[in-house]
Amino acid sequence: MKWDYQRLEKQLEYHPQNAIEEIRRHYCHAYHMDSHKRFELLYLIAKGTYLTGNYQSAKALSDYALSNASLSLLEETKWLNLKAGVLNIQGYFVEAHDLYQQSVYRAKLMNRNDLLYKLYNNLGYISNDLQAYREACGYFEKAIENDDYGGNGHLGMYCHYAFALSGVGQQDKALELIDEVVMKIEQQLGKRWLGFALESKGRILASVGREREALACFRRAKHQFLKTDIKKDLAMLNKRMAEVYLRLGETQSATECFEHATEALIELDLARLIGNSFYELGCLYEKSGNIEQCLENHRKHVELSSEIHRHIKKQQIDRLNANVERHRLKSEKVIANRQSALLEEMNVNLVKETKALNIATQKLDELERFSMALAKTRSKDDIYRLCTTHLPRMIGYSDFLVGFLSEDKQLIDFEYIESKGEILRNFKQDLTFPSYAYHAISSKQTVRIGSDSFDFNQSFKGKDKGAGPSQSMMFVPLLTCENSIGVISVQHHHIDYYSDYDEALFNLFGLVVAGALNLHDKQKEIAKQQVMHHHTLVALRDKNFELKEKSSMDPLTGLFNRTGLANGISQWMMSTPMPCEMVVTVMDLDHFKRFNDTHGHVNGDRLLKLLGKLIKDKFVKDDFLVTRFGGEEFLVIASAIHVRAIGQACVELLEEVKGLTTLLDLNDKVTISIGIHTGILTKEADFYNLIKAADQQLYRAKLQGRNQISTA
Structure with a gap:
């Protein structure tokens, strides 16, 4: 079958899927062609798989072709360029840059301006990704000088x-x-x-x-x-849109774009870019306060990064094994031994990295356990105790402290310090110590110092305890609603003790502690408000009871008024079995209006007050209901078992009332009429019927000449 290389290469740019199917058909019939023709078709297949997003296959074909020693200089340049493009897409920018430089060297040897144009263009593009913009401009200007490509x-x-x-x-x-x-x-x-x-x-x-x-x-x-x-283009575009949304503060839109980008990268199996995307998502969730999602995405980033490193090491080991075997066949024992030693070293490094991954996973698990334990704390002391319990399992230290800015923001009040195993509290330090703590608070960022000596023991205690000054320090701000309220710090006496991973982990630790402290303060404030609310309710209840008592009492005589009578009747109905026999007594001063007109209302009130005291002394008992019924009229309600005692008390009252004017120093005579009625009570309405009947007896006593008792 005849085929046109230039036509197929051009078709790949516009319709790669259709073109690659045609190229594969040609390749299936290329067994009778020489190796250079077959490699030309294989190159077009690899380029097509690259353009359609199958990057692993494109890279595998590139590695296979470059391992062939019969390639011409031009073919080797094309394959290097293609492999560099795959590495660039997969996020290996430095490795891709090196391969492009090798391709440029070969293109210059062949004096191929068309290749130089493409290579300088690719170098400029990758320099943009590395943010080396001046270098990129230089490459693009060189590409323009060699431009005979067009289109x-x-x-x-x-x-x-x-x-x-x-x-x-x-x-x-x-x-x-x-x-x-x-x-x-x-x-x-x-x-x-x-x-x-x-x-x-x-x-x-x-x-x-x-x-x-x-x-x-x-x-x-x-x-x-x-x-x-083309999912790769969409994935990179979504990431750039997310960065712009993040700059605008639209966290939700940024998160959605990052998630779309991550899904596309996972589908394309671009491992390194997936790992970076998980890391960016984790940072985004950290800024929005979603610590759980932040931890999950950072965990995925760590695991995927380790997997990538293991995969790279495995590929390198496989290549070294092949080289060792080839040198062994050629009896180059010295080179083979050297390669074997390098292989052994790489195996050792792989074991170390695997161990480091396991340690990192254990530390993240410990951070998760710490977060769960904090949810059960009830005081700051519990929070600090958990910090000194869990933190050593994640990050080693010789000193640990928690400090808060004072109200005037001129001092750091250190509430909790663990120095060389000793607990110190409530230590105030001026602005000279340490400047890093204030920098962490003001910048709202973690500060790490690897080789700056400072002796905490001399600063806090005025003496050295023998462990030596701190050389490595980390400070993480305590943030609440985007404001820095304090700082957490760890120290160690070894230089450069803390790594980048320790810094990231300590930053997450600070976020968790800040959240717990904020929650504790809010719970403390709520408890305080609940106590105040309880005291207010008690005061209101007492006041309400006092007002209720006042509303039920007659202020002049100290006896119940009609409101008190109604309340007493209701309580009686609830506490007394029905039916029951009751006795009702109604008393009324005789000619009280004439008394008021003669002696005045002030003396009238004094007379009522004395009469009320007299009635209270004779009739007020636990099961008696004594009321000023209105004006000069009084009412006594009791069980019928007291009818005889009530009758005797009423007789005595007739005589004692006559002496009340003497107590008032008035030359006048006062008498009282009394009506008594006994009846059966079955419901609350019967009370008022009994009162009405007693009132009729009172009226009868009045008609019969007053100053007497009428009974029925």
């Missing part, structure tokens, strides 16, 4: 060049260039290239602080990428 690839190079210009401060020139590129690509209707151009424009706008315009460009680019369904 959409030519315009794509200018997209990356524009972004590099923005990185070195030439934003106006960059925006002018990218607008021109976008216009040309839109005219040529290249969906994927238009997506790249819009993405580059968005990155430039974001770099100059025009985030909203950048997001608009990213959305247009996403629309174009969705048409091509």
